[in-house]
Amino acid sequence: MSDTSFTEDYLADALSSFRAYKKLADKAIAQTKDDELFLKLDEEGNSIAIVMKHMAGNMISRWTDFLNSDGEKPDRNRDMEFVIETSSREDVIAYWERGWKSVFDAIEPLTPADFSRTVTIRGQEHTIVQAINRQLMHYAYHIGQIVFLAKHFRSTEWQSLSIPRNRSAEFNKYLDESGDRSADREKQFDVGVDFAKKHKG
Numbered sequence: 001m002s003d004t005s006f007t008e009d010y011l012a013d014a015l016s017s018f019r020a021y022k023k024l025a026d027k028a029i030a031q032t033k034d035d036e037l038f039l040k041l042d043e044e045g046n047s048i049a050i051v052m053k054h055m056a057g058n059m060i061s062r063w064t065d066f067l068n069s070d071g072e073k074p075d076r077n078r079d080m081e082f083v084i085e086t087s088s089r090e091d092v093i094a095y096w097e098r099g100w101k102s103v104f105d106a107i108e109p110l111t112p113a114d115f116s117r118t119v120t121i122r123g124q125e126h127t128i129v130q131a132i133n134r135q136l137m138h139y140a141y142h143i144g145q146i147v148f149l150a151k152h153f154r155s156t157e158w159q160s161l162s163i164p165r166n167r168s169a170e171f172n173k174y175l176d177e178s179g180d181r182s183a184d185r186e187k188q189f190d191v192g193v194d195f196a197k198k199h200k201g
Helices: 003-032 048-063 078-082 090-106 112-118 128-157 167-177 183-198
Strands: 118-121 124-127
Touching: 003 048, 003 090, 003 112, 003 128, 003 183, 048 078, 048 090, 048 128, 112 128, 118 128, 124 128
Parallel strands: none
Antiparallel strands: 118 124
8 A cells, every 4th residue: 555545544534533523422412402511510520511612722723724833822722611601502512613614624635745744732743643643532532521421411311322232233233234334434423323213212
C-alpha cells in the first residue's frame, strides 16, 4: 500500500469516526427533555449542556485555521466553557453545531500532501495524525459522558443506541442476514441503531 493510499484510508476512517460519534451524541441529546440538558448529578459534575459547550469551544479553537495557527487560540476562554449562561436548548445546540462545523471544515479538505506538515497545540508540535487522534479521543471521552447522562435521565424510556442487552447473538445473525459488514464507523453505528429499533423490549 502506498503512503498516499494509507493516508487516504486513514482520513476516510477518521471522518467516519467523527461522524459516528457526533451521531451518537445527537441521538442521545435528542432523547433528553429540555430541563435534563442542564441538570447536574452533583456539584462537581457537568450537565450535558456544559459538556456540549466545552466540546464546541475546544473544536472551534483546535480546528479554526487548523494548518496555520496554534490549536489553543488566544481568544479561547476554557474556564467559561464550564459555565452555562443560557437556559435555551436552541442556543446550546447552535453552538454545538458550530463546533462540529469547524471540525469537518478543517478535516474534509485535507490532502495526503498535508500529512507531511505539523501543527501545534499549546506550542507542542503534532503531526496531522497525532492532532486528529488527540481530538478523536477527547471527543469520544466526552460523548460517553453525554450518553451516560442522557440514559440516566431517560431510564426505562431510553431508546438503545447500541446492541440491546442480551441480544448479541441476534445482532450477529442480523449482520449475517443483512450482509452489511462495512468497516465504516458511521455505517456500523447506523446498523446498530436500526437493529435496536427493531428489537425493542
